[in-house]
Amino acid sequence: MNETTPSHQRYRRSVRDWVVDSSMFLIALGFGLLGTVTFPGEPPPPPKPELFTVTEYLVALGGCTALWWRRRWPVQIAVVLTLLSAFFPLVGGAMLAALFSLCVHRPPKVGLTVLALGVLASYVNLLLHPAEHGAPFLVMFLLSTVLLGAVAGWGISVQHRRQLYASLRERAVHAEAEAQLRAEHAQHRVRESIAREIHDVLGHRLSLLSVHAGALEYRPDASPEEVGRSAKVIRESAHQALQDLREVIGVLRAPVGELPQPTMADLAQLVEEAGDAGAGVEFVEEYTGAVPERTGRTAYRIVQEALTNARKHAPGARTSVRVSGSPGRGLNVDVLNGPATRAAEPPASGPGNGQGLVGLTERVSLASGRLEYGRTADGGWSLSAWLPWPS
Template identity: 65%
Template sequence: MNAATPPEPRRRRSARDWAVDLAMFLLAVGFGLMVIADPGQSPHGPIGPDARRDLPLWLAVTEQLVAFAGCAALWWRRSRPVGIAVVLVVLSGVSALIAGAMLIALFSLAVHRPPKVSLSVFGLAVGASFLHSALWPDPFVPLFVDFLLGVAILGTVTGWGLTVHHRRKLVESLRDRAVHAEAEARLRAEQAQHQVREAIAREIHDVLGHRLSMLSVHAGALEYRPDASSEEVARSASVIRESAHQALQDLREVIGVLRAPVGELPQPTLADLEQLVEEADHVGARVELVRDHEGTVPERVGRTVYRVVQEALTNVRKHAAGADTLVRVAGAPGEGLTVEVRNGPASAPRPPGPVDGAGQGLVGLAERLSLASGRLEYGPTDGGGWRLSAWLPWPA
């Protein structure tokens, strides 16, 4: 069973509302007093010199009390515009004293309710106008002309109210659009910030992960083999020192990329792949590079290939220390470029300590390839090793 919808909170009148309501009340009362002071006049013209003077006293007093009650009802025209407008329209058909309050109620109805409702009450007001013209005929103006004059007044008031109604709806629509546009702009900004953070995380992981993995491998080897010779300790210390120096250089480049305009600083390309493989080979990974492609590889594709090989070699050092590794790059324009990194089983014990960030590099690599419209495949091989393969489009 659905819960009952809670009623909307009542809107409190502002100082402007009080001023407008008081003005409308006084205007309606003033119109009625004008008719009482000049009983030979109706809202449309003279109705005969003795028409209203011949009314019985009780009927005249009742008419005045009803007219005053109708004027007082205008204070609630915002909360109950339909009911008040209908009652005043019906009473205006028999009493000229309430015509002013009826016009104000008709205007308020057109402002606060949909056009379909206000036009329906307008039709009722047209009928009441005809009844009033028939009950209080003007001896100097034909009935049809008097009726058309009343309809013109009703149409003007209703049209004015509809104009105000549509203008308010337009302002509300523009305000809602502005709110939605602001929310969408804030959402786009958050998404852009999220994408930038992801790009920074991938760049830091790709650039620093390679260097820091070499530091971890050699530092772990020194800890694992306390009986190593002085030559091996010196060699590992040299690699650690060189890797730390390169890591600092890479960190400065990453910070520079964040501070400088996009594309201002140089990025690695396919031409730097030999140096990457040579560095990995120097630390005992035994890496072989085979290049079998034609033509000049696009800069973006070459940079992505470099990152793929860099991440793959980092994973080999982490999970398969000392394994023989083959890096193969092949392809041609129009066919795409394929890079494959295949390693055998580990030939050296893994350094002690946990492996940080396991799996995050492959996730970032998959995102990088997805942005370049490429594909990534990886998994174990039959010989106990690991294979990572990526394909990138190479336009003809």
């Protein structure tokens, strides 16, 4: 029972409670019986009135029996037994057991208050029965005080140990819950990263498929050469998309590792593929030095998403890609495309369904960069990004 448990609460004893209560009863009873034994060489106690002796035995037995209810009324029983011990020495064992239990289950100030009352009761007991102890008054009083203090200190230490154990157990529960939340958060971030990578990797390939398949659908009079070229691009793009998908699935199945990542060296091939899709793309590189791996990967994804959106929403438009910068100043990526020269595809037909720029904004933000995009005055679209490039 903790210190916040109401004293009037009905208790249902467990097996451990029955063992503890029985032990308390027997120890208190044995301590009382020990007070009636006269050891060899010890002068016999002075005779007492028979009525007083019977009363003392009955009070001692009642005090030991009261210990069975000390969990329900710990303070009341401890106080009553302490007061009785001032007049009936045989109640001392039950009083010590009640004091110990009180110090275990109640705040220390309550236990120390009853302890002070016990010291006073011990003083009164020695005054009323001075001839029963074959030792000086002061020695007996000090021994009684030390015994009461030891019992109270033991009970308070047990209470503190239980509180410490409960606190450590609660901390362990909280730590486990926090660890689970951190694991769920990490899984969420990994899922977002995988989703972003799948969008970037497969979106570009599938947009090429969509463009060339749309050209074959809307131009049934195309020459065999144009049909063959479109079919070749569709086949190559489908094959490359399948390869990318295998790589993604392979990484997900592996215990550790990363998705295969492009670099700045792959940017020229990306622009070349966009030109093969029939869109005129102007590519300008104006940077010096080796671009850091993370910065180059982010720049690649920016250009990839911009070209994918240009094919989807502005088919046939001229597009310019400009990458410039230097160490210390940062890397600038600018993509500009004019208005569409033919009807754009319905939004639902393109991969991503509008999530590309959202994921791109998150990617640039994670790289500590800036991203701006919007329509131009002639109805086109511009996208500009700045990425840090340490010197």
